Amino acid sequence: MESFTFHNPTVLDFGKDKEKQIGQHLASHGVKKVLLTFGSDRIKRDGLFDVVSRSLQTNQIEWVEFGGIVSNPVLSKVYEGIEVARANNVDAILSVGGGSVLDSSKAIAAGVKYDGDVWDLFLGKSPITAALPVFDILTLAATGSEMNCGAVVTNEATKEKFAINAPALFPKVSVVNPALMQTVTKDYLVYSAADIIAHSIEGYFTAAVQPHFQSRLVESIIKTVIETTEILIEDPLNYAARAEFAWASTQALNGLIYSGTAGFSYPNHMIEHSLSALYNVPHGAGLSVVMPAWMKWYHTKNPQQFERFAREIFGKSTAIEGIEALENWFNKVGTPTRLSQFNIASSELPVILENVLGNASYFGVADIYTREVSTEILENAF
Template identity: 55%
Template sequence: MNDFMYHNPTTIEFGRAKENSIGQYIKEANIESVLLVYGTGSIKKNGLYERVIASLKSNGISYEELDEVVSNPLLSRVNDGIKIVKDKNIQAVLGVGGGSVADSAKAIAAGAKYDGDVWDFFINKAQISEALPVFTVMTLAATASEMNGNSVIINDETSQKYSISSVLVNPVVSVVNPELMATVSKEYLAYSAVDIIAHSIEVYFTASLHPNFNSRIVESIIKTVIETTEVLIENPDDYDARAEFAWVAIQALNGLTPAGTEGGNFPNHMIEHSLSAIYNVAHGAGLSVVIPAWMKWYENQNPEQFKRFAKEIFSEEESSKGIEKLEEWFAKIGAPTTLEAAGIPRSGIQALAQNANALASVWGIGDIYSSDTIAEILEKA
């Protein structure tokens, strides 16, 4: 087992109606003002916006607003938020929405305490040393942004989809009420399932050292995602399945699964980021295109773990059958498994490969993932 440090200070308030206490959680942290960050309006249609505002008001917390945060969230909007926070001397950031909103809230929180350009953190030009406290009320389960220090943002000037990771932007409190997630479309449910599986398998397959316990946790997550997704496709109102789905989404990327592993990396995310940066496809849809292609390309580099995956997840003896079954399952739940299905022309492969290779270099795996290699992988999609 590799040495590691594990620290996840986020409080998860999980369950029905907990969003009505968000003002209280913020007040308990001695905070009197927040920037309320949200998306393109669904929280105004379903009443969540009013409930959050009511909770803030009844706890004496003042607020400014930043709306119009889009999926694949943009740096320009993050900078808008940083400006408001600095101008109005706001004490904390509250994201109400999905992963894009939470990620934007974190980037704003980090940028608010930095004199330079917040993008410096994303390109490793500067390290986060201070941040405003972050709170979230989640309406989508997928990214685990509610219980980690990650934020993925697209620089709309350079088409780079890059990320930061710091415990300083871990939410102080995240509200996870599965009922708020019940209106997600079947399409986005499928993309979310793919995203959770992607978070689970990246280190599982790529680590040079991966203890059995870690493998068992990953397999527990994947089995549960498959099981609950199938229930939710049939019955979107099944609370228990929705709740279990939300909780394993968190476990897949809150630091538990890689603890003690060695040498793992995130090639599927790395390649996918170029798809959503250039073609604005949903992250999960990009991943369901990349994953089977990458697995076919990578299979022989870790044959034992691929065999284990096939056996544990799909009760198959051959590793290739495990890949095949996963690809079939993606298709079955409505996630694209080819570039064509995701609306990406094959003529775009070279540009995607170059964009992804630039990120590979930032993540320190540029040697393994040259543009040619990434193009070779994408050809399989």
């Protein structure tokens, strides 16, 4: 095992009706005025906004609404949020939504405290030393952002989907009420499943140091996601399954499964970021296309671990059988496994390739994901 420092200070308040206490959480942190970030007006129609605003009122907390954040969140909206937050002198951000709203909120939180262009922080031109405190009510379990200090945003101008990461970005309090996720569409449920599986396998397959215990934790997450996704497709109101799905999602990217591992990279996310940056495909759907394509190229680099995956997750005996079983499972639950399913023509390959090569430089893995290798993986995806 490699040396590491584990410190995850986020308070995770998990369960039914927990959103009713958001005002108390904010008040106990001395917050007086928040930027209330969200996506569509759905939260106003389904009653969540009323619950939240009542809780804020009860605790004498003012808010400024900032809606309209979209999936695959964009930099222009982050700029706008920073201006609104500054103009209104808010002292915290309350994100009500999924990972896109939360990641935008983290970027706004860091941007408010930074004198230059917030995109500098994504480019690593300046460290993130301060941020407004972020609180959130999660309505979609997928990205793990509720218990980590990262955020991913797309720069529409440059078609770059890049990330920030800093301890200041850990949410102070994340409210995870699985009942709020019961209205997630079946499509987004299975895209989310693909996202969680991707978070789980990136290190599992690529780490140079991968302790058995960490592999077992990863397998626990994947088995749970597969099991609960199948239950939820049949029975979307199954609270127990919704809860296990959400809790497994949080564990997939809160630092636990990566502790003690070393030398890993995020190739599936790296390649997928090109797809969502260029064609705005849902992140999870892009990942279910990329994963089998990448695995078909990569498995010979770590055959033992791929055999382990095949055996532990699907009861199969060879690496190839395991990859096929995962691809079949994606097909079965209805998340794409080929770029053609997004109506992306094979003539687009050179465009995607250039973006992927840019990402490979950004991720520091250009020596592995060369033009030749990236072409092979993308060809697998067509």
